[in-house]
Amino acid sequence: AQSVTQPDIHITVSEGASLELRCNYSYGATPYLFWYVQSPGQGLQLLLKYFSGDTLVQGIKGFEAEFKRSQSSFNLRKPSVHWSDAAEYFCAVSGANNLFFGTGTRLTVIP
Amino acid sequence: NAGVTQTPKFQVLKTGQSMTLQCAQDMNHEYMSWYRQDPGMGLRLIHYSVGAGITDQGEVPNGYNVSRSTTEDFPLRLLSAAPSQTSVYFCASRSGGSNTGELFFGEGSRLTVL
Numbered sequence: 001a002q003s004v005t006q007p008d009i010h011i012t013v014s015e016g017a018s019l020e021l022r023c024n025y026s027y028g029a030t031p032y033l034f035w036y037v038q039s040p041g042q043g044l045q046l047l048l049k050y051f052s053g054d055t056l057v058q059g060i061k062g063f064e065a066e067f068k069r070s071q072s073s074f075n076l077r078k079p080s081v082h083w084s085d086a087a088e089y090f091c092a093v094s095g096a097n098n099l100f101f102g103t104g105t106r107l108t109v110i111p
Numbered sequence: 112n113a114g115v116t117q118t119p120k121f122q123v124l125k126t127g128q129s130m131t132l133q134c135a136q137d138m139n140h141e142y143m144s145w146y147r148q149d150p151g152m153g154l155r156l157i158h159y160s161v162g163a164g165i166t167d168q169g170e171v172p173n174g175y176n177v178s179r180s181t182t183e184d185f186p187l188r189l190l191s192a193a194p195s196q197t198s199v200y201f202c203a204s205r206s207g208g209s210n211t212g213e214l215f216f217g218e219g220s221r222l223t224v225l
Contacts, residue, residue, distance in 0.1 A: 032210060
């Protein structure tokens with residue numbers, strides 16, 4: 001069965017520092033993977049997705065993610081974090097009619 | 112273009128009361144779904160629909176009913192609310208049958224059951 005693990009519940013980084021959010025998935029075939037962001041009191045917005053081709057995918061707001069099949073990982077990165085990036089981030093893997101979400105990582109950005 | 116609209120945004124119910132959470136999308140999406148979000152558990156699928164007249168259960172369907180009479184609307188009904196249904200509910204839609212498509216989310220409905 002499909003599942004996603006986000007091992008970090010909460011991460012704090014300084015503004016301008018680099019960021020990496022971890023995501024590990026479990027899926028039998030080639031997975032379709034997504035990262036979503038949720039700002040406080042809002043719905044989720046798609047940052048980027050991967051389903052084939054280049055293993056390094058670019059998304060909105062300067063985010064990127066790298067698919068590593070050997071490690072079953074799809075980590076999200078950003079070279080320089082902005083205060084507006086403070087939010088909750090969800091990794092997800094697609095099933096036939098479901099999107100299986102991880103439990104989320106809350107990002108705090110300190111000045 | 113409004114996207115996915117959910118109402119109400121906030122609701123307080125007493126145990127045993129019934130209510131309907133409304134969801135409407137104006138993107139002509141075939142696929143619509145309801146998720147609940149609970150602390151430390153991410154989002155879990157309640158019910159989904161792949162088109163008008165077609166609905167199916169997700170991971171946590173108990174205590175909830177849905178129907179899909181039009182492409183635009185996908186209401187979620189709680190027939191007899193329980194405190195375990197206290198949660199934030201999100202409606203989402205995407206185009207077509209492909210599971211590679213982007214899900215578009217509403218802003219959520221926060222439900223408290225006393």
